[in-house]
Amino acid sequence: MANPALTSHVSDYLKRRARWSPLEIAFWVFAFATIWLFPSKYLILKDTAILALFAMSLDLILGYAGILSLGHAAFFGLAGYFAGLVAKYGYINEPVVALVAAGLVAAALGFVTSFLVLRGSDLTRLMVTLGVSLMLGEVANRYSNITGGADGLQGIDIQPIFGRFRFDLYGHNGYVYCLIVLFVCFVVARRVVYSPFGLSLRSVKGNSLRASAIGIPVKWRLVGIYTFAAGLAGIAGALLTQTTAFCSLDVFSLDRSADLLLVLIIGGTGYLYGGLIGAVIYKFLQDYIANLTPQYWQFWIGLVLVIIVLVGRERMAGWIATGRGTIESLFSGAAARSPKLAAPDGK
Amino acid sequence: MPILQTTGLEKRFGGIVATNNVNLSVEKGARHALIGPNGAGKTTFINLLTGVLKPSSGRIALEGKDITDTSPHQRVRLGMARTFQINQLFLDLTPLESVGLVVSERLGSGADWWRVVGTKSAVTEEIVEIIERFHLSDVMFDRVAVLPYGKQRLLEIALAFACRPQVLLLDEPAAGVPEAERHELLATIEALPKDVTVLLIEHDMDIVFSFADRISVLVNGALFVDGAPEEVAKDPRVKAVYLGEELDA
Amino acid sequence: MLTILFDGVAYGMLLFVLACGLSVTLGLMNFINLAHGAFAMAGGYCTVILVNRYGVPFALGLPLAFVVTALLGGLFERTLYIHVYARPHLDQVLFTIGLVFMAVAAVDYTMGSSQQFVQIPEALTGQINVFGIGMGKYRLLIIAICGLLTIALQLILTKTRFGSRLRAAVDDQRVARGLGINVGAVFGLTFAFGSGLAGLGGALGAEILGLDPTFPLKYMIYFLIVVTVGGTSSITGPFFASILLGIGDVAGKYYVPKLGAFVIYAIMIVVLIWRPQGLFARATAK
Numbered sequence: 107m108a109n110p111a112l113t114s115h116v117s118d119y120l121k122r123r124a125r126w127s128p129l130e131i132a133f134w135v136f137a138f139a140t141i142w143l144f145p146s147k148y149l150i151l152k153d154t155a156i157l158a159l160f161a162m163s164l165d166l167i168l169g170y171a172g173i174l175s176l177g178h179a180a181f182f183g184l185a186g187y188f189a190g191l192v193a194k195y196g197y198i199n200e201p202v203v204a205l206v207a208a209g210l211v212a213a214a215l216g217f218v219t220s221f222l223v224l225r226g227s228d229l230t231r232l233m234v235t236l237g238v239s240l241m242l243g244e245v246a247n248r249y250s251n252i253t254g255g256a257d258g259l260q261g262i263d264i265q266p267i268f269g270r271f272r273f274d275l276y277g278h279n280g281y282v283y284c285l286i287v288l289f290v291c292f293v294v295a296r297r298v299v300y301s302p303f304g305l306s307l308r309s310v311k312g313n314s315l316r317a318s319a320i321g322i323p324v325k326w327r328l329v330g331i332y333t334f335a336a337g338l339a340g341i342a343g344a345l346l347t348q349t350t351a352f353c354s355l356d357v358f359s360l361d362r363s364a365d366l367l368l369v370l371i372i373g374g375t376g377y378l379y380g381g382l383i384g385a386v387i388y389k390f391l392q393d394y395i396a397n398l399t400p401q402y403w404q405f406w407i408g409l410v411l412v413i414i415v416l417v418g419r420e421r422m423a424g425w426i427a428t429g430r431g432t433i434e435s436l437f438s439g440a441a442a443r444s445p446k447l448a449a450p451d452g453k
Numbered sequence: 454m455p456i457l458q459t460t461g462l463e464k465r466f467g468g469i470v471a472t473n474n475v476n477l478s479v480e481k482g483a484r485h486a487l488i489g490p491n492g493a494g495k496t497t498f499i500n501l502l503t504g505v506l507k508p509s510s511g512r513i514a515l516e517g518k519d520i521t522d523t524s525p526h527q528r529v530r531l532g533m534a535r536t537f538q539i540n541q542l543f544l545d546l547t548p549l550e551s552v553g554l555v556v557s558e559r560l561g562s563g564a565d566w567w568r569v570v571g572t573k574s575a576v577t578e579e580i581v582e583i584i585e586r587f588h589l590s591d592v593m594f595d596r597v598a599v600l601p602y603g604k605q606r607l608l609e610i611a612l613a614f615a616c617r618p619q620v621l622l623l624d625e626p627a628a629g630v631p632e633a634e635r636h637e638l639l640a641t642i643e644a645l646p647k648d649v650t651v652l653l654i655e656h657d658m659d660i661v662f663s664f665a666d667r668i669s670v671l672v673n674g675a676l677f678v679d680g681a682p683e684e685v686a687k688d689p690r691v692k693a694v695y696l697g698e699e700l701d702a
Numbered sequence: 703m704l705t706i707l708f709d710g711v712a713y714g715m716l717l718f719v720l721a722c723g724l725s726v727t728l729g730l731m732n733f734i735n736l737a738h739g740a741f742a743m744a745g746g747y748c749t750v751i752l753v754n755r756y757g758v759p760f761a762l763g764l765p766l767a768f769v770v771t772a773l774l775g776g777l778f779e780r781t782l783y784i785h786v787y788a789r790p791h792l793d794q795v796l797f798t799i800g801l802v803f804m805a806v807a808a809v810d811y812t813m814g815s816s817q818q819f820v821q822i823p824e825a826l827t828g829q830i831n832v833f834g835i836g837m838g839k840y841r842l843l844i845i846a847i848c849g850l851l852t853i854a855l856q857l858i859l860t861k862t863r864f865g866s867r868l869r870a871a872v873d874d875q876r877v878a879r880g881l882g883i884n885v886g887a888v889f890g891l892t893f894a895f896g897s898g899l900a901g902l903g904g905a906l907g908a909e910i911l912g913l914d915p916t917f918p919l920k921y922m923i924y925f926l927i928v929v930t931v932g933g934t935s936s937i938t939g940p941f942f943a944s945i946l947l948g949i950g951d952v953a954g955k956y957y958v959p960k961l962g963a964f965v966i967y968a969i970m971i972v973v974l975i976w977r978p979q980g981l982f983a984r985a986t987a988k
Contacts, residue, residue: 233930
């Protein structure tokens with residue numbers, strides 16, 4: 107019954123949208139090229155990759171599902187300690203297996219706490235998420251005989267990946283490891299975002315009343331994405347522990363969650379690359395400012411936050427409209443803007 | 454057996470009785486209109502039917518099955534869909550995405566997190582069919598927020614229709630639609646398939662009398678008069694309620 | 703045990719004075735002000751400077767803390783906060799977190815990072831024995847001052863014109879505006895007053911809570927817990943929530959010291975699961 111020419115046009119349009127755009131491909135080619143381009147900067151690059159993964163995981167719930175969370179660090183920290191403990195006490199010796207296990211542990215916590223996040227207002231969500239994160243910090247402090255308390259978990263010995271790739275002092279293998287994990291997680295997240303599930307999330311964020319009125323089980327979708335995002339955050343946390351052979355209480359801190367929000371604000375939410383780009387800019391800023399005024403870094407971060415909000419995120423995006431807008435649409439698949447209907451016949 | 458039936462449906466907000474012991478029966482395939490003065494509780498009634506509000510007492514049955522305790526999204530699955538008096542749309546999505554969402558959900562791929570939207574051809578065909586039926590082909594790639602009101606209203610109904618409901622509840626579909634765009638809207642409603650039961654809330658009497666084959670009048674939350682359009686039109690009590698209202702105003 | 707109860711009540715009332723400004727702000731303008739703790743800190747440091755450096759008597763230092771912080775609050779409100787009212791919550795959170803970071807760093811720079819102590823007068827040190835319970839004199843003073851303030855606040859809210867305007871505006875801003883209530887002015891005054899109270903609380907509490915540059919970050923969570931659990935539609939809600947939390951925290955730290963604030967967080971989460979709108983909020987909260 108439907109116009110077949112129109113149907114195939116729409117079908118092509120949808121499939122084209124999800125295809126990797128040239129800019130995306132360039133981004134990742136460049137990302138992997140950094141392995142050879144900046145051999146002296148492996149440590150900061152690795153930190154950036156981990157932060158990028160962490161930020162991307164928050165974007166999934168903040169930018170796509172609209173859940174305001176100040177406690178995403180809970181998943182990061184839990185998995186970080188898990189990865190450290192299983193390595194230190196020899197329960198899981200292979201880092202990749204430990205990584206996946208840590209991710210699953212974090213996802214489990216995400217699943218359990220997701221039900222808390224569904225109810226109440228924005229403030230309630232903020233408080234509950236923050237509360238969980240801080241609680242975990244207190245627990246880690248309490249059991250300092252296991253976790254090392256304020257001194258941090260030490261004496262972690264990470265085995266070579268697949269028995270072959272040792273974590274060397276220069277951080278080369280560590281960085282490659284993180285980058286590959288980031289890429290794999292990104293690909294999966296990308297599939298999720300372009301799937302019907304991802305679309306339903308955007309509808310829930312936009313108008314949850316209407317979403318349930320068209321048959322979407324809003325609660326379960328939110329539980330699903332929260333669990334998934336928690337798992338990714340956990341993987342990021344485990345990566346940090348594995349590549350630094352250390353884990354401390356500040357993984358649960360408010361600072362870490364707040365910095366994460368800043369990263370997403372800089373990079374933008376809702377198009378998946380925000381976390382990645384934001385992380386790069388944030389790390390660069392941090393490096394630059396820390397060199398200028400190491401002690402009062404917090405002041406400048408605060409100032410940046412205040413200015414960004416006062417100026418207005420939309421206005422800022424408007425200033426770099428051509429830049430940012432083009433980047434966004436280029437990243438979200440070619441021809442995201444409406445292709446006119448004359449196209450089917452007169453291509 | 455009526456396709457939709459309420460028994461003793463009541464809703465109280467503190468001391469206010471918004472819905473008062475309503476026993477409504479809607480026959481399958483009917484074009485049933487629900488009218489009444491402002492504040493009569495029509496939208497509250499729709500909210501009760503769809504599960505947005507929980508009744509204080511009474512039961513609701515869809516196709517004979519008691520749905521009083523089911524959640525809103527489950528009622529959609531069971532065959533009841535609604536539109537909103539004030540558009541409730543996904544402003545940042547496009548009509549294509551919005552309709553696509555509904556169809557995906559219905560056909561069971563809503564929770565699919567791996568496949569890319571658009572790869573299932575059955576889904577795409579149905580999406581296009583609905584887009585065309587509701588005259589949205591020329592705007593289907595535009596963000597809903599920038600559409601003219603008439604198109605938005607069409608989309609509002611398209612979303613409910615895309616649920617392929619047994620019962621379609623339309624809450625004042627023509628409200629706020631400019632004169633120029635009304636015709637398209639009304640023609641679309643007229644053209645709805647005969648096997649879909651429509652319960653229509655409207656203020657515009659022209660629409661009601663040209664469209665409905667049965668009319669129920671709601672006053673102060675209670676069912677006042679219920680019958681064929683000719684009977685209701687002639688009923689002196691109905692005239693009193695409406696005319697009386699005008700005299701007071 | 704009774705001493706713990708007494709300490710808990712004192713702590714709770716202090717929390718209340720500190721947090722009630724935040725509660726009203728949130729309920730009134732639906733504005734999440736995470737920088738509220740910074741005003742408390744400002745009051746504390748103000749009193750420290752006045753009393754320790756300039757020899758201002760303690761009894762004068764307290765009200766001065768209120769006045770200075772209230773002025774500061776009013777100033778910030780008119781110049782900065784007013785731009786952020788209409789923004790989504792995320793923006794408000796970011797904005798106020800930014801302010802906190804700046805405040806913390808600024809205080810660290812100017813006053814150093816060590817804990818500051820207010821020189822409280824001799825008369826307030828030590829304990830007195832009431833009904834066989836040892837009560838710290840300073841804590842008694844806190845209970846007295848905070849108790850009076852609470853009563854005064856409740857009276858203002860319920861018996862004065864300003865109070866009824868405030869309650870109307872909290873209930874439904876649009877209708878209140880429609881009735882001719884100058885909601886902007888009400889908010890400005892309330893914000894200033896609430897900040898002043900926070901400053902007073904910070905000054906009073908320096909002795910018990912510990913005053914250093916990280917104060918806003920450490921205690922902000924407590925204030926937020928009070929507001930979330932107590933709801934924003936009254937001041938009795940936060941009052942009881944504060945007492946509950948105060949006793950819970952003191953008891954928790956005494957009986958299970960290693961877990962520290964765990965008890966508080968657990969209480970909060972349990973309460974929020976049970977009643978997402980807070981313990982005392984009306985059923986029809988926004």
